[in-house]
Amino acid sequence: MPELPEVETTRLGLVPHLEGRQIKSVRLRRADLRWPIPREIKTLLPGQPILGLRRRAKYLLLDVPSGSALIHLGMSGCLRLVDQAQPIGRHDHVDLVLDSGQSIRFTDPRRFGCLLWQPLGQTHDLLRDLGPEPLTAECSGEYLFARSRQRTASVKTFLMDQGIVVGVGNIYAVETLFRAGIAPGRAAGRVSKARYSRLAEAIKTVLAEAIRSGGTTLRDFLHLDGMPGYFKQELLVYGREGQPCLACGRTLSGTRLGNRATVWCGHCQR
DNA sequence: CTCTTAACCTGGACGC
DNA sequence: TGCGTCCAGGTTAAGA
Numbered sequence: 001m002p003e004l005p006e007v008e009t010t011r012l013g014l015v016p017h018l019e020g021r022q023i024k025s026v027r028l029r030r031a032d033l034r035w036p037i038p039r040e041i042k043t044l045l046p047g048q049p050i051l052g053l054r055r056r057a058k059y060l061l062l063d064v065p066s067g068s069a070l071i072h073l074g075m076s077g078c079l080r081l082v083d084q085a086q087p088i089g090r091h092d093h094v095d096l097v098l099d100s101g102q103s104i105r106f107t108d109p110r111r112f113g114c115l116l117w118q119p120l121g122q123t124h125d126l127l128r129d130l131g132p133e134p135l136t137a138e139c140s141g142e143y144l145f146a147r148s149r150q151r152t153a154s155v156k157t158f159l160m161d162q163g164i165v166v167g168v169g170n171i172y173a174v175e176t177l178f179r180a181g182i183a184p185g186r187a188a189g190r191v192s193k194a195r196y197s198r199l200a201e202a203i204k205t206v207l208a209e210a211i212r213s214g215g216t217t218l219r220d221f222l223h224l225d226g227m228p229g230y231f232k233q234e235l236l237v238y239g240r241e242g243q244p245c246l247a248c249g250r251t252l253s254g255t256r257l258g259n260r261a262t263v264w265c266g267h268c269q270r
Numbered sequence: 271c272t273c274t275t276a277a278c279c280t281g282g283a284c285g286c
Numbered sequence: 287t288g289c290g291t292c293c294a295g296g297t298t299a300a301g302a
Contacts, residue, residue, distance in 0.1 A: 073296090
């Protein structure tokens, strides 16, 4: 489900409810997510005040004095704020019960997500080799150009590599490449600096706009209040294979790159 | 190193 | 209605 805008939307929705709260208890129903949920989650979190909820790449970090709970939503995960009375669903794996009476509920049907522990002062291995945040100046055309030299893999695969730049998944890779006029199958090392500048620009505008719209809801991504994200209405190419290009009217092509559905316009993107 | 592929897991959509 | 197949917002491990 979630790329950076959906994770950030989740964070923004949760933050106001966490101010001054503490974690009363942890209800663990199922620990076998992508990696087993470590015992620290169960033993260290209860009784701790919540200091904040940060995001790095597609990870959320729930800070308490002794460290951070590290959360990734995988393909199908979501966090919701629920009341005690909320019935527990088949895929509601963990509740972090707050002293407000509400709980942060982690739901993830496919269990590609994870909930791990990062002790204070340490950086988890999963965060170690991540590239820059896309909405910072570090993610520039110059930077992408420099990192892409000599690389023969497709520019789309390159863009989705979290070691290059974080937060861009399949939907936003397809969208940003369309807006930058770059064919997704082109070798990353054969894209000019000028076009990487356009791409960097597109990454920033598309992600920022998606966050502003509350993310993209394809099937199951919902906000804390159960409302969908509205960026789907602004997708120009994703999911539109065989339909007319909104820029030139020609039929959009579809293929698979790195095993992921890819859509583009053979006329507008080179 | 870089690149490609398979694997993890469940559920929904579709065709027969 | 039921069954098989394919597909889905991500990431890592293994192999070439």
